[in-house]
Amino acid sequence: MTTPATGQRQADGGAPARRDAEETRRAILRAARHLLARQPHADITLKAIAARAGVSPPLVLKYFGNKDALLARVMSFEEDAAALLDAPLDSLGRHMVEHLLRSQLEQGADPILRIVFAPMHREDGEILRANFRTQVAERLTARLEGPDAGLRAELAVAMLLGLGVMFGIARGPRLRAEPVPRLIDRYAPGVQAHLTP
Amino acid sequence: MTTPATGQRQADGGAPARRDAEETRRAILRAARHLLARQPHADITLKAIAARAGVSPPLVLKYFGNKDALLARVMSFEEDAAALLDAPLDSLGRHMVEHLLRSQLEQGADPILRIVFAPMHREDGEILRANFRTQVAERLTARLEGPDAGLRAELAVAMLLGLGVMFGIARGPRLRAEPVPRLIDRYAPGVQAHLTP
Numbered sequence: 001m002t003t004p005a006t007g008q009r010q011a012d013g014g015a016p017a018r019r020d021a022e023e024t025r026r027a028i029l030r031a032a033r034h035l036l037a038r039q040p041h042a043d044i045t046l047k048a049i050a051a052r053a054g055v056s057p058p059l060v061l062k063y064f065g066n067k068d069a070l071l072a073r074v075m076s077f078e079e080d081a082a083a084l085l086d087a088p089l090d091s092l093g094r095h096m097v098e099h100l101l102r103s104q105l106e107q108g109a110d111p112i113l114r115i116v117f118a119p120m121h122r123e124d125g126e127i128l129r130a131n132f133r134t135q136v137a138e139r140l141t142a143r144l145e146g147p148d149a150g151l152r153a154e155l156a157v158a159m160l161l162g163l164g165v166m167f168g169i170a171r172g173p174r175l176r177a178e179p180v181p182r183l184i185d186r187y188a189p190g191v192q193a194h195l196t197p
Numbered sequence: 198m199t200t201p202a203t204g205q206r207q208a209d210g211g212a213p214a215r216r217d218a219e220e221t222r223r224a225i226l227r228a229a230r231h232l233l234a235r236q237p238h239a240d241i242t243l244k245a246i247a248a249r250a251g252v253s254p255p256l257v258l259k260y261f262g263n264k265d266a267l268l269a270r271v272m273s274f275e276e277d278a279a280a281l282l283d284a285p286l287d288s289l290g291r292h293m294v295e296h297l298l299r300s301q302l303e304q305g306a307d308p309i310l311r312i313v314f315a316p317m318h319r320e321d322g323e324i325l326r327a328n329f330r331t332q333v334a335e336r337l338t339a340r341l342e343g344p345d346a347g348l349r350a351e352l353a354v355a356m357l358l359g360l361g362v363m364f365g366i367a368r369g370p371r372l373r374a375e376p377v378p379r380l381i382d383r384y385a386p387g388v389q390a391h392l393t394p
Binding site: 037038039040115116117118119120122129132133137148150151153154155157158159160161162163164165166167169170171172173174175178186187190193194 | 350
């Protein structure tokens, strides 16, 4: 059984091969995300994605069908929102802040931050905005009780986006020097206040 | 006296000409900001900035000297930070939220949001980050009292950045449907809590 991540190595059993396949898939997604943060959708080539992921273009096709399907996948927040919102409502603020920081630190990817690159993608930016609204903001809204749920969801998401920008893009040195649990303690109560006022 | 904004009209006195000159200057800055949110620093031409501002390339040079000086100006937060922080500490949270929302609504420009486009500018993104740190975060830090001032300043700025992204880039429909004073009432207390805990 060929393992796509190395291209050559034989797996002893099924598990290592599956893990390598999963790693390759993630490397391709990471490469596509990286490029989508730096150049317009229309300018990104299959070759550039493959080169950045360290795989061959046919392997990208094998995993994702075609370039547009892969980019559509990267422009969707569906899976990320599921993980971001995977906590009981009364501790959701802490969970969201922790999930965002750990995703940035451990996977080098933020679950929702790519919405900030919408202007660069011109008309494709609207896809990103529409996905963000339905898959993140409205999904969170559906979890909330009480008045102004839609507005409160957008304000909570705003706080998360800001933390993502300050940590991952502006690279605030004080933020980055702070242990994650202390950041959660400081920032999550404000997020929670919008969720359960 | 020729007024640059119209290119032809004679001013009766000094004031209208000065106003038109100021409008032209602002139109050029707005055009440069617009382009910097959509393409890498290195790809932006003087001609494109002039075309978008509706003026001639020589007029851009007259106002800003050269393209790099103009882009350096747009990559600086100096003036914007002065306006953003122009309030007493005990009401600074409200002032910053209001200033950000009114700048977006009334001038179509956010005082600090362009930091999010740093990744697109590659090495020039570092200039944006360094400016952001010294001109925004550290300037706010200097205003704060008590422990962890640097961290608290970054968290307050994070909240503002998030509001800017949600309002101006993700274009959250609930946020945009809400009157500005109500948004300030909901969001500013969280910002203020970092400034004066």
